[in-house]
Amino acid sequence: MWQLHACNQGIRARQFWASGWLWGFFLLLIVLLLGNLLQPGAQEQGRALPVPPVLLGPFVLVVIVLVLLEQWYRNIPREQRWSVKFFCIGTAVVFGYDFLLYSDALLFQRVDATLWQVRGGVCAMMAPLMAVSIARSKTGERQVYLSHQAVFFSTGLFLAGIYLLVMSMVGYYLRWFGSDLGSAVQVVFVVLALSILCLLVGSGRFRSIVAVWVSKHFLSYKYDYRAEWMKANERFSTLPLDDRYYEQLILGMANPLDSPGGILWVREGGHFVVKGCRSIGSLPKLSNSEDGALLDFCQESGWVIDVPEYRLAPSRYGGLRIADRLLAGEQIWLLVPLLHQGVLHGLVGLAHPRAERTLNWEDHDLLKALGSQLAALIALKDTTDQLAANRQFEAFYRFSAFVVHDIKNVVAQLSLVVQNAERHKGNPEFVDDTLETLASAVQRMKRMLSQLKQQGAITACAEIVDALEIARAVQQNQKDQLPRVELVVPDGTDTALKLKIERDKLVSVLGHLVQNAQEATPAEGFVRLRLENRGGMAIFNVMDNGCGMSEQFQRERLFKPFDTTKGRAGMGIGVYEARQFIVQNQGSLEVRSAPGMGSEFQVTLPAYTVTEGLEAEIGKAV
Known part of the structure; x- marks a missing residue:
C-alpha cells in the first residue's frame, strides 16, 4: 500500500526503497519483534512497554495500512476508481476487522477467541470482491497493475503452498492408517514430496507452463513491454563482436517467447546464408530459385509465419509455398522476417x-519489434564490416601505388635497352650493360613479388573462349607444384563448350583455387579439375583430399577479405576476389568441405551460345 501511494505521488521505485521513512519503519518492526522475543513471559511491572509487543506491532501495522489505503484511494483519478473500488472495500474490511480485533486485545491484554476464529471467515468473504477488482483492472489503467514478475512469483508461492498442504494431509493419513512404521513412512514421504517440489521448481518447462497460465488468467497484457524493451537493449548493447554475435541475436528474439533457440539466415548477395543456429539442426541456405515465394511473402507482408498453423491451414497465408526441406523434422516453430527500411535483411526460424503456447497479436507485435531491431543491427554490422574492408582495400591500393612505381622504373630501364639495342647490339660493353640492367630488373621484380605475393590480374575485355582450353591452361600453369593436377572431362561433355569472359582473369581465379587445393593436400594426395556441361552451364570443380575446412571457417572466414591462414605469406584476398569475379559474370561459387575430408569448390558460369551472339549483334545494329 505504501508503494502504491508512492506511485501516485510520482515517486519512482528506486527513490521509494531509498526512503528514510521506510527504513525507519522496518527498524521499528525489528525493535518490536526483539522486544517480544526477549520478554515473552515478563510480568506487567517488568515490561518496558505498557502492552505486549506481539499485540502492539500488528495494531500499528493495521493503522498504517488503513491510513495508506485512504490516502491512495483519495488520490486516484475518479475515472480509475471504478476498477479498484471493490479491492479497496475488501482491503478496508479485512484490516478494519483486524483493527477491532487488536484494539480489543490491547484493551483486555488478550486476544478474544471468538474474534480470532471469525477472522478467517471475514477474509474469505472479501476474497470475491478482490477477484472482481482484478477482473475489472484488466481493462483499466496500468497504474494499478502488479508487475508480471510479482504475479508470477506470488502464484508460484501459492502453488507451492497448495502442494505442501496436500502432501502434509497425505502424510498425516499415512501415519493415521499406518502401522508401527507409520511415522517412518511419513518421514520418507515428506522427504520425497519435498524432493519432487524442488525438481518442479528447478524445471524450466514447469516454470514456463506456470508463466503461460499466469499470463492467461491474471494479466491484462502478456508482456511487460517496458521490461522487454530494457532487456533487449541491455542484451544488444553488449553484443560480442566475435563468433557469438549472431547467436546472441537469436537468443534476444527467442528468450521472450521461452524458445530455446533458433536459426538465423542473413542476406549475402542473392542468397540468404546461415549465420548462426542454437538448439536446432543445420538447415540449407535460402535462394531466390527455391525459396523465392517465401522471401517475397516476407518482404511484402512482414508477417510472422506460424509453421504449425501453416501446416494445418496454408490458405491463411495466401497460398504461400514453403520448401519441404525447411519443414522437415518439424524443427521450426516460427519464421520471423527481419525488415529494415522496407528491405528484408534476414530471417529467423x-x-x-x-x-505449448498459443500466439496472439501481442506475440506478433513483440516479434515484429524485435525483428526490426535485429535487422537494424545486422545492417549496421554489414556496414561496419564493409567500412573496415574498404579501409583495408585503401591500404592495399596505397601499397599497389608503390608497386606500380617500381614497375614503371623497371619498364623505363627495359625501354632504354630496347631503344638502343638495334644501334649498339654489336658493342660488347652495351651487351654487358644490358645484362646488368636485366639482372637489376629481375632482382627488383623478385623483391616486389616477395612483398606482394599476389599476381596482378590483367584487365581486358570479355572474349569468347573455349572452356576446355581454360582448364588445360590452369593445369599447365600449376604443373610444377605437387600433387599434380588431374584434368577430368566426363564422357558426353561438350568439349567445344564456350564462355564469354575475361580469359586471363578466369585462368587466374581457377589457378588460385587449384593452388590452394595443392597447398592443403600432401604430395601423395590428389587434386582434380573437373569440367562438365550441365543444363547450359559450365561447371568447374576443383576437388582435393586435403585437410578440409570446418563449417564455421567456411561461414565466417573463407570469403572474408584480408583474413588468411598463411601468415605473412598470403594477403587473404584470393578467394574473395574469385567469388567477386564469378558473381560479376552471373555465376556462382559453392564450397563443400569437412575437416579431414578434403574440399570441393564448384564454379558455375553460363555457357555462351551462338544464339546469344546473334541477339547481341542484332541489338547493336538496331
Whole structure:
C-alpha cells in the first residue's frame, strides 16, 4: 500500500526503497519483534512497554495500512476508481476487522477467541470482491497493475503452498492408517514430496507452463513491454563482436517467447546464408530459385509465419509455398522476417518453446519489434564490416601505388635497352650493360613479388573462349607444384563448350583455387579439375583430399577479405576476389568441405551460345 501511494505521488521505485521513512519503519518492526522475543513471559511491572509487543506491532501495522489505503484511494483519478473500488472495500474490511480485533486485545491484554476464529471467515468473504477488482483492472489503467514478475512469483508461492498442504494431509493419513512404521513412512514421504517440489521448481518447462497460465488468467497484457524493451537493449548493447554475435541475436528474439533457440539466415548477395543456429539442426541456405515465394511473402507482408498453423491451414497465408526441406523434422516453430527500411535483411526460424503456447497479436507485435531491431543491427554490422574492408582495400591500393612505381622504373630501364639495342647490339660493353640492367630488373621484380605475393590480374575485355582450353591452361600453369593436377572431362561433355569472359582473369581465379587445393593436400594426395556441361552451364570443380575446412571457417572466414591462414605469406584476398569475379559474370561459387575430408569448390558460369551472339549483334545494329 505504501508503494502504491508512492506511485501516485510520482515517486519512482528506486527513490521509494531509498526512503528514510521506510527504513525507519522496518527498524521499528525489528525493535518490536526483539522486544517480544526477549520478554515473552515478563510480568506487567517488568515490561518496558505498557502492552505486549506481539499485540502492539500488528495494531500499528493495521493503522498504517488503513491510513495508506485512504490516502491512495483519495488520490486516484475518479475515472480509475471504478476498477479498484471493490479491492479497496475488501482491503478496508479485512484490516478494519483486524483493527477491532487488536484494539480489543490491547484493551483486555488478550486476544478474544471468538474474534480470532471469525477472522478467517471475514477474509474469505472479501476474497470475491478482490477477484472482481482484478477482473475489472484488466481493462483499466496500468497504474494499478502488479508487475508480471510479482504475479508470477506470488502464484508460484501459492502453488507451492497448495502442494505442501496436500502432501502434509497425505502424510498425516499415512501415519493415521499406518502401522508401527507409520511415522517412518511419513518421514520418507515428506522427504520425497519435498524432493519432487524442488525438481518442479528447478524445471524450466514447469516454470514456463506456470508463466503461460499466469499470463492467461491474471494479466491484462502478456508482456511487460517496458521490461522487454530494457532487456533487449541491455542484451544488444553488449553484443560480442566475435563468433557469438549472431547467436546472441537469436537468443534476444527467442528468450521472450521461452524458445530455446533458433536459426538465423542473413542476406549475402542473392542468397540468404546461415549465420548462426542454437538448439536446432543445420538447415540449407535460402535462394531466390527455391525459396523465392517465401522471401517475397516476407518482404511484402512482414508477417510472422506460424509453421504449425501453416501446416494445418496454408490458405491463411495466401497460398504461400514453403520448401519441404525447411519443414522437415518439424524443427521450426516460427519464421520471423527481419525488415529494415522496407528491405528484408534476414530471417529467423525459432525452435518450439518449452511449454505449448498459443500466439496472439501481442506475440506478433513483440516479434515484429524485435525483428526490426535485429535487422537494424545486422545492417549496421554489414556496414561496419564493409567500412573496415574498404579501409583495408585503401591500404592495399596505397601499397599497389608503390608497386606500380617500381614497375614503371623497371619498364623505363627495359625501354632504354630496347631503344638502343638495334644501334649498339654489336658493342660488347652495351651487351654487358644490358645484362646488368636485366639482372637489376629481375632482382627488383623478385623483391616486389616477395612483398606482394599476389599476381596482378590483367584487365581486358570479355572474349569468347573455349572452356576446355581454360582448364588445360590452369593445369599447365600449376604443373610444377605437387600433387599434380588431374584434368577430368566426363564422357558426353561438350568439349567445344564456350564462355564469354575475361580469359586471363578466369585462368587466374581457377589457378588460385587449384593452388590452394595443392597447398592443403600432401604430395601423395590428389587434386582434380573437373569440367562438365550441365543444363547450359559450365561447371568447374576443383576437388582435393586435403585437410578440409570446418563449417564455421567456411561461414565466417573463407570469403572474408584480408583474413588468411598463411601468415605473412598470403594477403587473404584470393578467394574473395574469385567469388567477386564469378558473381560479376552471373555465376556462382559453392564450397563443400569437412575437416579431414578434403574440399570441393564448384564454379558455375553460363555457357555462351551462338544464339546469344546473334541477339547481341542484332541489338547493336538496331
